[in-house]
Amino acid sequence: MQDALVIQLARDAFYYVLLISGPLLIMSLIVGLLISIFQAATSISEQTLTYVPKLVITFLVTVLVLPFMLSNLKTYTIQLFQMIPTLK
Numbered sequence: 707m708q709d710a711l712v713i714q715l716a717r718d719a720f721y722y723v724l725l726i727s728g729p730l731l732i733m734s735l736i737v738g739l740l741i742s743i744f745q746a747a748t749s750i751s752e753q754t755l756t757y758v759p760k761l762v763i764t765f766l767v768t769v770l771v772l773p774f775m776l777s778n779l780k781t782y783t784i785q786l787f788q789m790i791p792t793l794k
Contacts, residue, residue, distance in 0.1 A: 711793075715786075722782045726775045733767045734760050 741756050768775075 718782065718785070722778055725778055729771045729774075730764055730767055733763050737763045 737760050738756060741759060745751065745755065
């Protein structure tokens with residue numbers, strides 16, 4: 707296997723990992739930031755206040771974005787399987 711092919715496979719893998727996990731991470735970050743601002747403004751220091759909304763938002767975003775995530779994962783997997791005969 708050539709070095710360029712290995713680098714391309716690794717690059718594609720990182721790209722798809724970011725593409726698939728990006729929406730979940732961004733929404734979790736936004737919700738966490740909003741809750742932190744709310745806690746700072748109200749002086750509420752309850753630690754569990756951040757976990758429940760993040761969990762709910764992560765679940766909702768996962769349900770909404772799941773077709774997109776599966777489509778990208780399927781595309782990458784098909785590309786990998788199609789490359790198998792060409793590898794030496």
